[in-house]
Amino acid sequence: MLDTALREWARTRLTEIGWADVVVGIPCFNSERTIAHVMKAASEGMSKYFPGRALILLVSDGGSTDYTREVAQKTKLARGVDKVVTIYRGVPGKGTSLRCIFEAALLLEAKACAVVDSDLRSITPEWIRALVSPIFEQGYDFVSPFYIRHKHDATITNNIARGLIQALYGRRLRQPIGGEFGLSPKLMKTLTAEDVWETDVAKFGIDIWMTTIAICEGFKICETFLGSKIHDAKDPSSSLSPMFTQVVGTMFAMMKKYERAWRAVKGSDPVPMIGGASLAEPEPVDVSLESLVLRFREGMDHFGTLWMGIVGAERFAELSALEAREPEAFEFPMDLWVHVVYSFAVAYNRWKGDRRQLVDMMVPIYFARVAGFVAQSRRLTTPEAEALIERQAQRFEELKGDFIARWDSGEGTTVRPAAPPARSDGAAPGPGAPEPQAAPVPPPVPGP
Template sequence: MIVEYVNEVHDLKKYDVLVGIPSYNNAETIANVASVAAKGCLDLNLKALIVNSDGGSTDGTIDAFMNSDTFGVEKMSFKYRGIAGKGSAVRALLEAAHKVRAEVFIMLDSDLRSVQPWWIERLASPIIHGKTDYVAPFYLRHKYDGTITNNICYPLTSVLYGLKIRQPIGGDFGVGRRLIETYLSKPVDTWQTNVARFGIDIWMTTIAINESNKKPLQAALGAKVHDVKDPGKHLQNMFVQVVQTLFDLMLAYEDKWKNVNKVEKCYVYGEQPNQIVEKIVIDLPGLKEKARNFLKNRLEHISYLPWKIVDSVVNSGQIKVDDWVEIVYQVALHYKKTADEQAIVDLLPFYFARIASFVEETGGVDDCVAEEVIEKQLSVFLQLKPSFSKRWFG
């Protein structure tokens, strides 16, 4: 049964596509996202509705959206219901897409600066032509962008479920009607968890992998330019919400990943354009210091973790890839026993330390070489998975 998270969509005429834009204080960027999305829908001759689901912005976001030029494409904005968070906003957009019987739901982040009209074709066409029910983004990104993705979501999701989706929490997705219904069929209390916050993207991707009749695809979208956050200063809450959701999904789908022992590539739709990515600077000394200090303050909580690794991070503020993977698996096992969010907090200083190590390892190399380091890390996750699985199911 679908729970009403939004009552504002009364018009039941059918649309080909609903483009949903969740927002919170994005007045500077949302108008461009709406206009570009409208152009993309018109280029494909799609009957479209562009919907903004806002979290109570105070900077004029809704006015900026409603005043945007969408070239005759219909648009509407509303404040979503539910607990504050991106997931609640997306839930309302999924409700709206279902109400207007959209064949495709496209989600675009409201802080995008690099979105192009052809993104709509890349995200929608594989669904329209019956190739898949889920299209994940495949971006060109700076080596220091997407640190939660690179260090845990991408490698762990890949080795668990056997499919390499490079950006499982990328924020810009295409979803088919059947999968919309799958999402909306989940228990009501799902929306009282971190799925209602930043856990929404990994939740959507993992369900698509495990419950869709068709394999997810990836769309080559070129460079992603958005409001980048420093991992040591701005990503703590996001990390906890995303990783706790990822671990909850491990529990829910353990029968799916139990016997997965290899990883296959996920098809990429479209050619990746030749674009230059925006450079990102990481505060390396600050990151090391945060890793050390944060860990020192959690020593009494982490007696279940190998002391040799803990001591090394306390002294250096860095962590080797093998140790990082072992810590991730150990924390996941602890979370299985306790279901305690504090286990995810235990992982935070090691995440900071892993970023610091990655920055030092890749400081003098280009993004392509850095990507090889990320792939080697995935290989370590796969190599250590049998031992982890034995402990998980033992």
């Protein structure tokens, strides 16, 4: 593992600056269209709400091939805010970018750090106050965002991250992988000391990893209201496969690390909320039901035999029945989804093969769950859709006992692929065939 994500030039520049009270970091990759707006809004918030303090805005770039760094260098910031634009060192990904920001903040002995995504179009100066003030004024270590998001946005958050955090660790955090956070130096020291920077934590696993550590290691956490989030939202069927694999793989891995903690958790509690919620309607997000259902059917063709070994014959029969449903009327029962997630979590911690490949095999079922939710919520208001999401998180909590029983027994889980699944053309795989590979997915989408 590299001992630092900071390049020598950046370290020298930060040493020259000497110290800071507040550091705001922006992880970015190919964000030339939005980076200037984010930088201006962030710097205005720093200048307006923290006057007289030493303020640093750090752009942590992943080697952009467009003009992101050039735009960042030319962008004028608000009065009193210094700027550092650098390329981080290490495994390409958002996690390494944040590691660079945290190391810079610690080097500057900052009293608080906030991070905001580079593709935001709805960020305002008030976001910086909302993320930083709870650390300065109320002694929080971890400030998690709460936004009003379109009901079809945040599909990984709503369908798995939120439910597992609530059920396993007993905290009702609504955006555990939101992208915008506030952190104390104490938490940043804990995070940067971890030897995880060559895993999926260095990529999209970073947000859920930070959230889990903040909860399980006893840091003081809260949520802060940021209003509507408008960003470059992605159609799940075309863009979110790599993110899903990295986020969910990280969650499953953390379940082993913190098994003692989640076994002791009974029920769940809300997290303190800073600020009030708004009823503003977020920008619509387009989702292709046809593409989601097609990817599920392809997954059934590729992985059906393995799915049956993981979820059990009864649940697999329920999955198989979904294939015949038309996209516009697609349904995916909530309890079936919760069972699938827990079954893959059990399998992950007993799997003898490639665990990333195992999570890849879960992606088509995730697409089916998203299709079911989109079809079910299409005519619902945002609050009505939110009620469905809350109910699903509650079902994760209610079915935790069954999950623990299966975790202990391993019942119904295949610990390694005994044989490749049948080919879609009906031919046998043949002797010496390799383990099945995940269905082709689009290349990773840089950014959160």
